Amino acid sequence: MKSSFIDILDQALEQRHTEQPVSLPPGDDPAQTETLAALLQTAAALDRLQPVELPSPESREADRAAFLAQLDQLPRPQAVSASPLERLKGWLVHHLPNQLPSLSYQRKEQVSMFPLMIKAALAFTLIFGSMGGTAVLAANSLPDSPLYPLKMTLEQARLGLADAPADQAALHLAFAQERTQEMEQLALRGGSLEEAGFTALQRHLNAAFSLAAELPETAMLGLLSQTQQMVQSQTELLTQAQSEISGPQLASLQQASQLLNQVGQEAEAGLQDPLAFRLRHGPAAPVGPPLSPATVTPTPPVTPPGPCQDADCQPAGDQNQNQHQNQHQNGPRSTITPATTRPGPCDGDGCEPAGDKNQHQNGPRASVSPAATQTGSCDGDDCEPAGNQNQDQNQNRNGPQSTVTPAATQTGACDGDDCDQLPDQDQDRDRDRDQSQDQDRDQSQDHDPEQDQDRDQDQTQDQDRDQDQSQDHDPEQDRDRDQDQDGSGSGPADDSGNDENGGEANEDSGNDDSANDSGGSDRGNSDSGGDTDNDSSTGSDSSGGDNSNGGGGDSGGSGGGGGKK
Amino acid sequence: MNHQEQARLQRARAFDRAELATIYDEYSPLLYRYIYRQVGEVETARDVTAQVFERFLQTLRQGHGPDQQLKAWLYRTAHNLVIDHYRRQQHRQHLPLDEALVDAADDPVSRAETRLTAADLRSALQQLTPDQQQVIALKFLGQLSNAEVAAVLDKPVGAVKSLQHRALAALQRQLVPLEETV
Numbered sequence: 115m116k117s118s119f120i121d122i123l124d125q126a127l128e129q130r131h132t133e134q135p136v137s138l139p140p141g142d143d144p145a146q147t148e149t150l151a152a153l154l155q156t157a158a159a160l161d162r163l164q165p166v167e168l169p170s171p172e173s174r175e176a177d178r179a180a181f182l183a184q185l186d187q188l189p190r191p192q193a194v195s196a197s198p199l200e201r202l203k204g205w206l207v208h209h210l211p212n213q214l215p216s217l218s219y220q221r222k223e224q225v226s227m228f229p230l231m232i233k234a235a236l237a238f239t240l241i242f243g244s245m246g247g248t249a250v251l252a253a254n255s256l257p258d259s260p261l262y263p264l265k266m267t268l269e270q271a272r273l274g275l276a277d278a279p280a281d282q283a284a285l286h287l288a289f290a291q292e293r294t295q296e297m298e299q300l301a302l303r304g305g306s307l308e309e310a311g312f313t314a315l316q317r318h319l320n321a322a323f324s325l326a327a328e329l330p331e332t333a334m335l336g337l338l339s340q341t342q343q344m345v346q347s348q349t350e351l352l353t354q355a356q357s358e359i360s361g362p363q364l365a366s367l368q369q370a371s372q373l374l375n376q377v378g379q380e381a382e383a384g385l386q387d388p389l390a391f392r393l394r395h396g397p398a399a400p401v402g403p404p405l406s407p408a409t410v411t412p413t414p415p416v417t418p419p420g421p422c423q424d425a426d427c428q429p430a431g432d433q434n435q436n437q438h439q440n441q442h443q444n445g446p447r448s449t450i451t452p453a454t455t456r457p458g459p460c461d462g463d464g465c466e467p468a469g470d471k472n473q474h475q476n477g478p479r480a481s482v483s484p485a486a487t488q489t490g491s492c493d494g495d496d497c498e499p500a501g502n503q504n505q506d507q508n509q510n511r512n513g514p515q516s517t518v519t520p521a522a523t524q525t526g527a528c529d530g531d532d533c534d535q536l537p538d539q540d541q542d543r544d545r546d547r548d549q550s551q552d553q554d555r556d557q558s559q560d561h562d563p564e565q566d567q568d569r570d571q572d573q574t575q576d577q578d579r580d581q582d583q584s585q586d587h588d589p590e591q592d593r594d595r596d597q598d599q600d601g602s603g604s605g606p607a608d609d610s611g612n613d614e615n616g617g618e619a620n621e622d623s624g625n626d627d628s629a630n631d632s633g634g635s636d637r638g639n640s641d642s643g644g645d646t647d648n649d650s651s652t653g654s655d656s657s658g659g660d661n662s663n664g665g666g667g668d669s670g671g672s673g674g675g676g677g678k679k
Numbered sequence: 680m681n682h683q684e685q686a687r688l689q690r691a692r693a694f695d696r697a698e699l700a701t702i703y704d705e706y707s708p709l710l711y712r713y714i715y716r717q718v719g720e721v722e723t724a725r726d727v728t729a730q731v732f733e734r735f736l737q738t739l740r741q742g743h744g745p746d747q748q749l750k751a752w753l754y755r756t757a758h759n760l761v762i763d764h765y766r767r768q769q770h771r772q773h774l775p776l777d778e779a780l781v782d783a784a785d786d787p788v789s790r791a792e793t794r795l796t797a798a799d800l801r802s803a804l805q806q807l808t809p810d811q812q813q814v815i816a817l818k819f820l821g822q823l824s825n826a827e828v829a830a831v832l833d834k835p836v837g838a839v840k841s842l843q844h845r846a847l848a849a850l851q852r853q854l855v856p857l858e859e860t861v
Contacts, residue, residue: 120840120841120844121840123840123843124840124843124844127843152851153844153847156847156851156854159800160815160819160820160850161819166712166715166716169711169721169724173725174707177707177725177729178700178704178707181703181707182699182700185699185700186696188736302835303835303837304837357845
């Protein structure tokens with residue numbers, strides 16, 4: 115719609131100098147008509163300023179004469195000698211007339227050398243230059259171009275030629291940027307944005323992170339910084355484009371923006387806690403769905419995490435809230451999908467029924483059935499091993515906890531697919547909790563904060579409350595108790611917590627072109643000028659530093675206070 | 680690029696005096712107007728226009744210069760020279776408008792309105808991004824077509840239309856409160 119209004123405006127501007135009345139499409143929106151009229155009025159104001167003060171005829175003539183004088187003073191381009199081929203041919207004919215009779219063959223007709231040279235050059239170019247030329251054309255092609263597959267092939271070749279992981283990671287980052295730019299250009303052009311482009315973007319970003327996690331710290335941090343810069347620039351690009359388009363392309367760009375926001379936050383988290391970043395993205399991390407944004411699309415299919423066999427396992431939960439808080443803004447660590455997912459079967463001692471009344475901000479743990487919120491032993495599909503209530507609050511904002519598959523075991527042996535490796539403090543807490551837990555712990559009259567956390571993971575609040583009533587506690591107390599346990603005391607943070615829409619704030623900041631005064635002279639001699647709208651954009655840098663304190667600290671439930679944007 | 684344009688550029692590269700004079704006669708008035716609206720002074724506009732053609736000759740002498748669209752190349756060069764001019768003058772405004780611009784109507788009231796509008800437009804134009812200012816200057820003040828503006832800015836035509844829309848919308852937002860006070 116917006117692109118058609120732009121065309122209508124352009125057409126109206128073209129027609130304003132003619133006798134033809136400005137024609138609007140049938141059924142046009144009155145508001146649009148009014149807007150168009152206002153813009154035409156502004157254009158008319160510009161038209162009124164057209165006349166300029168011309169120099170006198172004498173001055174004009176003097177200027178012309180000066181130009182011609184300058185022309186006369188310049189030396190003319192000198193004639194060049196015969197082409198090397200011609201010279202070679204002449205030499206051969208001169209020195210080897212018998213050995214090369216064809217060269218000395220006198221044609222009946224004189225053939226002009228120039229067309230012959232052109233043909234030879236064309237043949238040479240076709241043979242040796244077409245590949246390069248095609249490659250150049252392909253490099254700028256978009257997904258709807260027939261040369262696009264060649265572009266992909268060339269990218270793969272470049273990746274194959276890169277031996278060092280750092281080089282490969284940098285290439286993936288560059289390709290991710292390229293995918294984003296392709297989406298932007300295609301959207302502006304009005305083309306349809308295929309899901310494959312977004313998938314490719316995801317793939318490159320994940321690959322970059324995976325490779326970065328294996329690099330030495332300095333290199334990894336450097337790459338993460340690069341990632342942040344790329345995310346910032348591309349987010350600005352997409353934000354700008356989103357203001358120009360509407361329809362399905364807008365949704366696609368929003369999705370890409372959200373993914374970039376998540377990536378930016380993940381990079382920020384990695385910069386602040388490299389160890390946790392490695393755990394999340396390194397080789398030890400379980401294979402799972404890639405990074406994905408808070409969904410704009412319909413809910414993806416549910417993917418249950420694997421079973422957790424060990425008592426120390428905490429498949430669907432993250433002790434270290436700080437570690438994973440950022441991850442779970444728009445999708446937890448790399449294994450998390452944004453959709454609600456069922457927790458896997460959990461039949462260890464540490465298991466708790468899944469469910470948390472505070473957790474389901476945007477994506478409840480859909481797999482948990484009310485019946486499964488019974489405390490005590492839990493061996494059904496809706497069970498969720500022990501996890502931190504506060505962690506879950508933040509985790510499930512956009513992607514429920516239950517889908518998280520921890521990367522490594524926390525304490526002791528955890529050989530389930532969804533085991534999580536946690537910092538020592540959290541491990542200690544878990545160990546303590548696990549040690550104090552038994553199948554009847556929720557039914558016990560005496561409850562401790564940790565038990566309450568576990569209890570509150572149940573999806574069905576009423577059932578929990580009912581159960582807990584006998585134990586003389588209520589959700590509010592639980593929430594407060596949980597927060598107190600963590601020492602954060604941030605009451606409302608459980609619910610408000612991290613801003614899952616942090617990325618949106620960034621989107622707004624860079625859109626107002628009129629707010630930017632770049633000062634044209636600052637751009638120097640750039641021919642194309644360049645749009646400096648990006649200057650004011652705040653990018654997607656996460657400010658939620660407190661959420662990524664890798665040391666874990668007291669991650670129990672610092673209320674999601676992360677000032678995520 | 681059509682055959683005529685190709686032939687013209689070929690003759691220009693060969694320093695065909697007549698061809699170069701024709702090019703000067705055709706483009707110098709357009710460039711002068713475009714430059715004048717950005718610098719606001721006759722003499723400065725004459726100087727910058729002369730610099731454009733001087734640079735044109737220099738690049739031809741070096742074997743470079745425009746390969747295809749001569750008009751776009753000249754306007755781009757003019758834009759760069761205007762920027763250089765402001766750098767030397769340490770001016771921050773990218774696109775000042777001369778307040779003494781004379782309206783087509785010689786009516787004092789109209790002239791006063793024009794001055795007011797010119798000053799307001801200048802202030803409003805300074806709020807635009809450089810690309811938007813360029814589009815305004817090329818499209819509305821330089822009377823270039825979308826395709827020509829696209830060639831100068833090295834952007835697709837769609838982007839030029841978008842910039843045009845945004846620039847006018849931004850200008851309109853700036854001017855509406857001012858018009859209400861007039």
